[in-house]
Amino acid sequence: MKEIRIDPGLEVYCDFCSEDxxxxxxxxxxxFSSYAICPQCxxxxxxxxxxxxxxxxxxxxxxxxxxxxxxxxxxxxYKQAKNKKPPTK
Numbered sequence: 655m656k657e658i659r660i661d662p663g664l665e666v667y668c669d670f671c672s673e674d675x676x677x678x679x680x681x682x683x684x685x686f687s688s689y690a691i692c693p694q695c696x697x698x699x700x701x702x703x704x705x706x707x708x709x710x711x712x713x714x715x716x717x718x719x720x721x722x723x724x725x726x727x728x729x730x731x732y733k734q735a736k737n738k739k740p741p742t743k
Contacts, residue, residue: 662726664676664723666678666690666718666719666722666723667690668683668690668691668692668694668695669689669690669691670689670691670692670695670699671692671694671695673692673694675692675717675718675719675722676719677719678717678718678719679717679719680693680717680718681693681713681715681716681717681718682696682697682713682718683695683696683713683718683721683722684696684703684711684712684713684721685711685721685722685725686703686706687706690718690721690722690725691703692718693713693718711725
C-alpha cells in the first residue's frame with residue numbers, strides 16, 4: 655500500500671460549500687465526522703446534523719478557521735491506499 659502525504663497548510667475551506675475561510679475571523683461552524691462545516695452551512699443543516707450520534711466539535715471561543723486548524727492538531731498526514739479493492743459481500 656502506497657501512502658500519500660498531503661499538507662493542507664493553513665488553508666481552510668468548508669467541506670459542504672467550499673467557501674474559503676482561511677483569513678476569516680468569523681466564529682461558528684462545527685467539525686462533524688471529520689468534515690469542516692462552516693457557520694452558514696451549519697446554521698442551515700443544524701437540525702439534520704444534530705440528529706446523528708456522531709461526536710462533533712462545535713466552535714466555541716474561536717474562529718471557524720482556527721477550529722479547523724486546532725482539529726488538525728498538526729497531523730496533516732492522510733493515507734490513501736492505491737489500487738485498494740472494495741470489500742466483498
